[in-house]
Every structure is written in structure tokens, then in C-alpha cells.
Amino acid sequence: MDHAEVLLIGGRAGVGKTTVGWEVSARLRAVRVAHAVIDGDFMGAVHPAPDGDAHRAGITERNLAAVWGNYAELGYRRLVYVNTVSVLDEATPMFRRAMGDGIRLVRVLLTATDETAELRLTGRELGSELEQEVRSSARKARLLDERAPADVLRVMTDGRSVIDIASEVVAATGWAAADAASGPVPATN
Incomplete structure (x- = not known):
């Protein structure tokens, strides 16, 4: 495989993106599919953002290009990338610039009701930002519902196990059925 393939897992806060991303990774490891995992939220986690708090795209893209460059140099060609809005069309150019024009994108939008998301956020957000996260999550859910392309x-x-959700997401990639030996499988210590 000469080109990179990216599984983009998007969705509102509290939908389970990070948890599903790690379970996807576990399932891929189990069938020896070489891949890397990046939580996109950490690619722009600076304050203040160099290109403004409203848009962290510049530093996010630079960090993605640098981290992916390191993985690609080692022979990796598959990436699991988790970020709220990564599935939207406006994110595609960033991935093409950071990873190359020939990339294949598989976009998955995880969804949950307001009640489910709030329950999960209440269990997760132990600091001062719970109310803000709940409001932001509802706004992002509407935005993603309206703007996610039809092919996502x-x-x-809601009411599903992480294992079941991850199985559906992995199936969408086709990676487990493909040649699992393509690319390196790092030795474990």
C-alpha cells in the first residue's frame, strides 16, 4: 500500500469517540493490522492558539503533519484519527496537505442523544466546565447532523457496547479483511 488511509472518527462531546478509537485500535491489533492512533484534540492543545482561539487549524495541521511524518517514515500507512469535526468536508484539505493527496478517507460520525451525551459528560467532567461542555456538545451535534456529508x-x-460499536467502525474500513501484514508491526517488549 503506497498511499495512506485514515479512519476519521467524529462526533459530539460525550459520544465516545476516544473510547471507540482505542477499541478500534485494540481490534486492529488483535488481527495484526499495522496502524497509528492520534487524538486530534491534542494536536491543537495550546493556549492561546497561535492562529486565534476560534480556529486552531494552523497548529493542528502542523502537528498532524509532523506526527504523521514520523509514523510514515517508519512505514505506517493507516491512521485512526479521533476529533469532533474531522468528518466534515472542510477538514479534508488539512489531511491531504498533512498526509498527501492520495489518501483514502473513511469517515464515521458517532451519534448519541442529548440525554446519553449529558450522562456521559457528567461522569467524565469533574471540573468547572461541565455546563459549558453540555451546551457545546448539543451545538456540535446539530452542526454535525446538518453538515456531515452523505457518505459519512x-x-x-446509545445503549450499545463499545465492542459492538468498534466492530461496526472497523468493518467500515475494510482493514481487517485486507492484507494485515502490510506495513510494520512493531515488536513488543
Whole structure:
């Protein structure tokens, strides 16, 4: 495989993106599919953002290009990338610039009801930002519902196990069925 393939897992706060991303990774490891995982939220986690708090795209893209460059140099060609709005069309150019024009994108939007997201956020947000996260999550859910392209696979997470959700997401990539030996499988210590 000469080109990179990226699984983009998007969705509102509290939908389970990070948890599903790690379970996807576990399932891929189990069938020896070489891949890397990046939580996109950390690619722009600076304050203040060099290009303004409203848009962290510049530093996010630079960090993605640098981290992916390191993985690609080692022979990796598959990436699991988790970030709220990564599935939107406006994110595609960033991935093409950072990873190359020939990349294949598999976009999955995880969904959950307001009640489910709030329950999960209440269990997760132990600091001062719970109310803000709940409001922001509801806004992002509406934005993603309105703007996610038709070819984005929508996966409902309410009342489902992480294992079941991850199985559906992995199936969408086709990676487990493909040659699992393509690319390096690092030795474990």
C-alpha cells in the first residue's frame, strides 16, 4: 500500500469517540493490522492558539503533519484519527496537505442523544466546565447532523457496547479483511 488511509472518527462531546478509537485500535491489533492512533484534540492543545482561539487549524495541521511524518517514515500507512469535526468536508484539505493527496478517507460520525451525551459528560467532567461542555456538545451535534456529508457513516452509540460499536467502525474500513501484514508491526517488549 503506497498511499495512506485514515479512519476519521467524529462526533459530539460525550459520544465516545476516544473510547471507540482505542477499541478500534485494540481490534486492529488483535488481527495484526499495522496502524497509528492520534487524538486530534491534542494536536491543537495550546493556549492561546497561535492562529486565534476560534480556529486552531494552523497548529493542528502542523502537528498532524509532523506526527504523521514520523509514523510514515517508519512505514505506517493507516491512521485512526479521533476529533469532533474531522468528518466534515472542510477538514479534508488539512489531511491531504498533512498526509498527501492520495489518501483514502473513511469517515464515521458517532451519534448519541442529548440525554446519553449529558450522562456521559457528567461522569467524565469533574471540573468547572461541565455546563459549558453540555451546551457545546448539543451545538456540535446539530452542526454535525446538518453538515456531515452523505457518505459519512453514522453510527448510533446509545445503549450499545463499545465492542459492538468498534466492530461496526472497523468493518467500515475494510482493514481487517485486507492484507494485515502490510506495513510494520512493531515488536513488543
